[in-house]
Amino acid sequence: MSEDRRDSAMQGAPEPLPHAGGEVEEVKFAEKSFSQGQLVRRRFFRHKGALAGLAVLIFITVLAFSSIGIGSIPGWWDKDFATTGTVVDGGRPTMGWLTWGEHPFGQDTTGRDYFALVMRGTQISLVIAFIVGIGSTIIGTIIGAVAGYYRGWAESLLMRVTDLFIIIPLLVFAAVLGSIASGSGIWALGLVLAAVTWTGLARLVRGEVLSLREREFVSAAQAIGTGNWRIILRHILPNTIGVIIVATTFAIASAILLETSLSFLGFGVQPPDISLGSLISDYQTAFTSRPWLFWFPGLFILAIALSVNFIGDGLRDAFDPRQGKDG
């Protein structure tokens, strides 16, 4: 009964299908054998929400980096984010349905082109989010693997640090660290944020490693005298790769929100640099008079975080269809 409810729901369902799939495909695959990677890829590309998310994220990234260029490499957009100018028509956006116009996102109060500003903010927010995501994955994987495999001090360290974050709000910790790192540039900020966001991933990896180290193939490797680090790197971690990739994706999504929140509060990206959060912070009072100064950066944050979350959901279903079906 629940089976056909599911089938009919899948046929008549609206476009995002976050948790559909699983059994049906496996029957089809039975004739031909697929490698693990191929299976994962297939399941991922069937997840419409994840595909849409991937498309949006790629579009935003390409747009942000190609339009105003990176460093000294110029982009295709002819204005930059620092040059002030005369405010035309109160700085209203010139973007029509199909046309761009002179200032598609409008101008700020000093006449700077707001499209270039938002693109600059998007660049910095994306870069920081990726630094945080990858940094916290590396720290989290190492500590999680060591804690799960050796137990002992690494495990108690992990547990106590987790306790610490239950008591101190992450945002508070990040704000204090951010205000220490402020002025040292976005790389310092990214690394500092990575240093406080690794606990969730470490706990996940630890849980996986705890169950994997009891498996026969690990005992076999130990029996023939394989070193501990080789067992961790060659035998255990490859089996946790799904969990790690999924957690990294979600870490990137929350890093975007953490960084923009900190920049909004004034403890994140500092003035010469621009982030989507600091743009909103600068112009939040302008909402009634110049709403576009407020809408565009917020919509970009929302679009990035939402697409990354959908990609993460698709990856989770792809790596672990059993879990995906249950929610």
Add this chain to the structure above:
Amino acid sequence: MTRYILRRLAISFGVLLVGSLLLYVMVINSGDPLEDLRQSTANNRDVLIQGRIDTMGLELPWYERYWGWLTGVAGCFYGACDLGTDRSGTDVLSLLQQSASATLRLVTIATFAAIIIGVLVGIITAIRQYSGFDYVVTFLTFLFFSLPVFWAAVLLKEYGAIRFNDWIADPQISVLQAIVTGVILGFILQGIMGGHIKRRLFTGGATAIFVIAALLYFTYVGWWRSPALGPVIVVLVSAAFAVGLTALITGLGNKRVLYSTLTTVGVGAVLYFALQPVLAEPNWWILIGLLVSAILVGLAVGYFWGGYSRGQAMGLSVVTAIFMAGMTFLDHLVFAWAGFLDLKPRPISTIGASTPNFQGDFWETTLDWGTQLILPSILLTLISVATYSRYTRSSMLETMNQDYVRTARSKGLSERTVIVKHAFRNALIPITTIVALDFAALIGGAVITETVFGWKGMGAMFKEGLEHVDPNPVMAFFLVTGTAAVLMNLIADLAYASLDPRIRR
């Protein structure tokens, strides 16, 4: 069990201590506390700098400053609290007393609202898995997960406050607006109720017609500006709640419980009229006293009616009594709305935790608090609701696949019993953990919300303290939120033990 709790408390205390040291050292190294004075052009600049060095104890090494702070805090255990002073020499303890209540009120309301709504939505989406409702909720949770709080807050200020205030000045709902609202609500409700197409059409249509009629009627009689519930509505809604609650928890077959909850409503109705003079101008102590007596009434009614299911009758009667008390409270509050609008023509505020110089009677002051509180609470609630409903859903789906649920179904128990008693009770175990873990995140969210809404709460204290490189206000914030988080975890542990007998040792 006691040992387990004591051990957890000891660990939390240790973590709190280490955390405080870490935070203190980080804060005093986060910048230059004299920066604004160094750049000042005042004639007495050097005097000012020296003054601040003396107030903040900047010439002392960090461990002496920390030790000084810690001994001051230790004084709290024997009644001589000293949380130090901020950089201008104001006592932090008195600052904290002003700001803590606003923040804790906000966070508590948001937590409870989020738990109730999130768990309910989670259960419904789990029961109606892969329905249209499930997909819509799934999409919305993703949206709320990805929503920048500060951005959503400004939006809410615009549409929840400014536009609402414009509207309440002359509340008109056009026929079209009423129809659209009605159809949307009807559509949502049929998604929740499910069933065959006929039943769906019926529930959806009935809801839509009811909502449209109600909206138009309310507009016609000017209900939005001078609303009232009245005794009939209060008693009817309470009776419906009593029947619904009984049907959900014990089933209507259990007459003892049904009579018990209905009697509670009857007693409540009598008290509703009897207490009118007292409730005209009460204070919080009277209200708390009345709430306690409502609970006692519920207990007594349940005890006398209970018979073979005395425990359940008492429990459900107490819940009914509390609900009825809440309805009576709401009735008075709603009644005061018309007078409140005269005092404060633009009711929903975007700034501050209470209107300065607001003069009104008890109910109007409470309404003033409520209208200041509502937008930040909605914001905080939305984000936690996303987390809780997601966890409830997956946790429910997990338990519903368990063997004991299949056993329960196969021995012929009703679907209600299976879901409420067998699946939901077990699904609650992981949810309590999430709620406790999420509490700190909620406080973090409160910092942002307070900034946007201009509250002089603890979030503002933290933010200013950190901007001024002034450790004492930051540490006071940490003390309160840390203690609240420890308490929350303790409650979660106790709930855990009552849900899972295996750890009750």
